[in-house]
Amino acid sequence: MSEIKLVIGNKRYSSWSLRGWLALKTSGIKFEEVLVPLYRETSHAELKIANPLAPPKVPSLKIRDKAIWDTLAICEFAAEQATEVALWPTDTFVRAHARSVVAEMHSSFMALRDYIPMDLSKKISYGQLPGDVESDILRIFEIWRGCRSRYAGAGPFLFGELSLADIFFAPVAVRLYSHSVPLDEVCQSYFDTLWALPEFQDWRAAAEQEEWVIGNANEYTVQ
Structure with a gap:
């Protein structure tokens, strides 16, 4: 089990989750993905369980007993820890x-x-x-x-x-x-x-497999 966990929302819909996920993936950092479907009555509680030290929002990063929850901060962390690419230009x-x-x-x-x-x-x-x-x-x-x-x-x-x-x-x-x-x-x-x-x-392929589809008034149907 990885010491780094990235909590994300639905891959079809969560734009900020996509940014955090891509930053970690392209950086070469090893992490565990925790997907919490959004817009459900239980989403708030599930997000708090997934990352107790972070606000109930996505994405958030759990690193042992520490938390990072702003997307830009997560991306900066990925850039600093990157092992395979430089995510900021060197000049x-x-x-x-x-x-x-x-x-x-x-x-x-x-x-x-x-x-x-x-x-x-x-x-x-x-x-x-x-x-x-x-x-x-x-x-x-x-x-x-x-x-x-x-x-x-x-x-x-x-x-x-x-x-x-x-x-x-x-x-x-x-x-x-x-x-x-x-x-x-x-x-x-x-x-x-x-x-x-x-x-x-890879993200788009996974999104196609999700069973949750948001209809009117942010209500789910399940495929």
Whole structure:
């Protein structure tokens, strides 16, 4: 049994869980996954049992008798403990740029989050979106194009090599995919790179096997 446990929510729906999980998976850290289905009467109690020192939210990390429960803090822990990759760029300026992008993703784009929740079971045709949602998407595309223009020579991800910036945009890729949002050539190329990340593929494959499907009013049906 691992001394490190990551408590996550449903893989179909939990965007913040996806970020924490990808950070640990790509870092090479060995951990035990504890999945607590959300939006149930028992979810709160189950989360407290899974990680008593953390608030009842996902993701949270339990390391023996210690707890980390903010997604960015979990990702920073993964970057510091990584054994297989560097999850932050090594160059000082590039790392600061990547941190700026992650911080913006961490705190912004509320219209997109509210209007298009992450849902790996959904795929609909593109239709006109509210203006504030479109503005969020345009800003995201601006970030993607700017990073790819500056760092394309270093690799296919936002800052060349895989970093926490890419991990933070993984749920955004799901949102764009679920609503068939059209992408220009640069953004499509980056989307394809992120979508093909093996760990991201593993998460999506596991999500397809989940039996819980959220319907109206956050009520579950079971497949």
